[in-house]
Amino acid sequence: QVQLVESGGDLVKPGGSLRLSCAASRFTFSDYYVTWIRQAPGKGLEWVSYISSSGSTIYYADSVKGRFTISRDNAKNSLYLQMNSLRAEDTAMYYCARVLLYFGDPGYFDLWGRGTLVTVSS
Amino acid sequence: DIQMTQSPSSLSASVGDRVTITCRASQGISNYLAWYQQKPGKVPKLLIFAASTLQSGVPSRFSGTGSGTDFTLTISSLQPEDVATYYCQKCNSAPLTFGGGTKVEIK
Numbered sequence: 001q002v003q004l005v006e007s008g009g010d011l012v013k014p015g016g017s018l019r020l021s022c023a024a025s026r027f028t029f030s031d032y033y034v035t036w037i038r039q040a041p042g043k044g045l046e047w048v049s050y051i052s053s054s055g056s057t058i059y060y061a062d063s064v065k066g067r068f069t070i071s072r073d074n075a076k077n078s079l080y081l082q083m084n085s086l087r088a089e090d091t092a093m094y095y096c097a098r099v100l101l102y103f104g105d106p107g108y109f110d111l112w113g114r115g116t117l118v119t120v121s122s
Numbered sequence: 123d124i125q126m127t128q129s130p131s132s133l134s135a136s137v138g139d140r141v142t143i144t145c146r147a148s149q150g151i152s153n154y155l156a157w158y159q160q161k162p163g164k165v166p167k168l169l170i171f172a173a174s175t176l177q178s179g180v181p182s183r184f185s186g187t188g189s190g191t192d193f194t195l196t197i198s199s200l201q202p203e204d205v206a207t208y209y210c211q212k213c214n215s216a217p218l219t220f221g222g223g224t225k226v227e228i229k
Contacts, residue, residue, distance in 0.1 A: 044207075044220060050216070100171070113165070
């Protein structure tokens, strides 16, 4: 079925790095913007980053700017999040989601993966 | 950046009650607003987009109104399966900020 599946979450020490992946299936991945959203344990949702369908437009939340890098490989139907200089406050479930455009602008997240857990701790 | 503030942060209501959740944007965002439902231990689900358009498959007891800075999500008759945390989210320009969430429980 149409789905997104995240992977790559792990326990990592502060200052360390991790690369998350999100594999898309059963839809034309290259037609869609995609995004990363995270949720710290017991907390609310926090938007992290999005990337346009071609990869030419990218935005980040201030909390991760300069440390995280979003990218995609449309030939592999995959989205990535390279996470460097990790901090304890980056501990969260990381979800990838498909973005529906609204009047040409990034809009709503209609398809979510089940998430991958990142824990930053010494 | 535009901030999204939800109220209340939690509520308890009886089955069959009408429930209203408010989301306020710190600046006008037209109707660039979505609502999500996250049941305990589950992945968030899109309920409403463009402030008032119901996503396919969402029960008609859910409705959304508002434009500019003030938005509401209403559950016309609360059901046990509606126990969840509800989030609003602004769209159209980064950052695509979520509200803090409203936890809905059954009394």
